[in-house]
Amino acid sequence: MSFEELREKDQKYIANTYNRFPADIVRGEGASLYSESGKKYVDFGSGIAVNSFGVNDEEWKEAVIDQLDKVQHASNLYYTRPQAELAAMLCERTGAKKVFFSNSGAEANECAIKAARKYSYDKYGEGRYHIVTLKNSFHGRTMATLSATGQDAMHRYFMPFLEGFSYAEPTAASVRAHCSKQTCAVLLELVQGEGGVRPLDKEEVLAVERFCKKNDILLMIDEVQTGNGRTGTLYAYEQYGIHPDVVSTAKGLAGGLPLGATMFFDKCEHTLGAGDHGSTFGGNPIACAGACSILRRIDRDLLLEVQGKSAYLFTHLGRIKNVKEVAGLGLMIGLLTTKSSREVAEKCLERGLIVLTAKDRVRLLPPLTVRKDELDFGLQILNEVISE
Numbered sequence: 001m002s003f004e005e006l007r008e009k010d011q012k013y014i015a016n017t018y019n020r021f022p023a024d025i026v027r028g029e030g031a032s033l034y035s036e037s038g039k040k041y042v043d044f045g046s047g048i049a050v051n052s053f054g055v056n057d058e059e060w061k062e063a064v065i066d067q068l069d070k071v072q073h074a075s076n077l078y079y080t081r082p083q084a085e086l087a088a089m090l091c092e093r094t095g096a097k098k099v100f101f102s103n104s105g106a107e108a109n110e111c112a113i114k115a116a117r118k119y120s121y122d123k124y125g126e127g128r129y130h131i132v133t134l135k136n137s138f139h140g141r142t143m144a145t146l147s148a149t150g151q152d153a154m155h156r157y158f159m160p161f162l163e164g165f166s167y168a169e170p171t172a173a174s175v176r177a178h179c180s181k182q183t184c185a186v187l188l189e190l191v192q193g194e195g196g197v198r199p200l201d202k203e204e205v206l207a208v209e210r211f212c213k214k215n216d217i218l219l220m221i222d223e224v225q226t227g228n229g230r231t232g233t234l235y236a237y238e239q240y241g242i243h244p245d246v247v248s249t250a251k252g253l254a255g256g257l258p259l260g261a262t263m264f265f266d267k268c269e270h271t272l273g274a275g276d277h278g279s280t281f282g283g284n285p286i287a288c289a290g291a292c293s294i295l296r297r298i299d300r301d302l303l304l305e306v307q308g309k310s311a312y313l314f315t316h317l318g319r320i321k322n323v324k325e326v327a328g329l330g331l332m333i334g335l336l337t338t339k340s341s342r343e344v345a346e347k348c349l350e351r352g353l354i355v356l357t358a359k360d361r362v363r364l365l366p367p368l369t370v371r372k373d374e375l376d377f378g379l380q381i382l383n384e385v386i387s388e
């Protein structure tokens with residue numbers, strides 16, 4: 001099938017919910033991808049922070065294929081080894097007490113929202129269901145997570161949205177002002193990803209934490225995008241010096257397979273019991289085997305490498321003409337330039353560099369294992385496109 005035929009078929013038969021870029025990806029190696037026609041791309045997107053170790057990673061493939069040779073699915077009615085192993089690894093590395101597995105970021109947040117309401121119901125009875133999130137946040141596309149998402153542009157067409165959410169400015173004062181006797185949780189991204197790669201202020205987050213602890217309001221951190229080494233620590237909350245009650249993650253966790261995880265720390269260890277929540281596919285053994293292979297290798301050395309690559313990118317991006325701001329954490333970087341972000345992304349693609357956008361920002365999310373020469377290639381293309 002030629003690219004033109006593929007494009008036609010796709011547009012004819014697939015719901016047109018995506019404004020796709022004109023590229024087909026058929027194979028690759030690490031952060032280097034190739035189209036059917038042989039055009040090469042250096043990948044600064046990782047399939048939106050999913051392919052943590054790029055594509056075709058030997059160890060990851062071995063783990064996945066090894067599990068494929070055993071059993072591809074068993075359902076959560078039975079025990080499977082990869083799931084238990086992954087949960088133990090997540091708990092040991094974070095201090096979480098329990099994990100619930102699902103298939104996506106939205107589902108991981110959906111579980112967090114349900115758990116927050118149940119925690120409060122168990123302790124305080126009915127009515128304490130309200131959850132504060134932030135303006136400009138993104139928590140997913142299901143009805144509950146869309147309701148949790150603080151963007152007016154997304155609150156159209158699908159009314160009525162789920163009751164019990166309000167959206168604060170990213171300051172402790174505003175979060176406090178939005179909380180009441182009905183509030184059971186605050187849900188935050190520490191670096192707003194889809195909202196434009198905006199890191200929250202550390203002092204503000206610490207103040208939100210103090211307020212939450214004092215009022216038994218759960219502090220829930222959405223690490224769907226920031227998690228799993230992306231920001232230079234295993235989870236971004238470590239860099240904020242906070243102790244969340246719930247952490248959700250997904251995207252990069254299984255290195256390219258669909259997997260969501262909701263981690264419960266001390267307070268909500270026992271909140272969800274038999275029958276309270278579930279998922280047919282959640283914690284699929286192949287996805288979990290892939291995730292074990294990824295998580296095991298996100299060690300101190302790799303995280304230091306991520307920090308080094310991040311510093312390198314920040315330095316060189318800051319020197320490009322027409323770049324107004326470079327913001328982010330680790331290998332999650334947003335660039336504000338004098339040009340439209342979509343235009344920059346399209347021109348980069350033409351020249352063989354895949355970058356993403358987030359609102360008015362060009363968003364860079366290269367694989368954690370991206371090589372120095374690939375970084376340099378990306379910087380050169382970005383420089384050409386942005387400074388011209």
Ligand SMILES: *Cc1c(COP(=O)(O)O)cnc(C)c1O
Pocket residue numbers: 103104105106107109138139140141189193194222223224225226250251
């Ligand atoms: C991508 C994302 C989600 C949604 O994840 P899906 O897997 O698309 O459901 C939720 N929260 C954040 C912070 C994200 O970046």
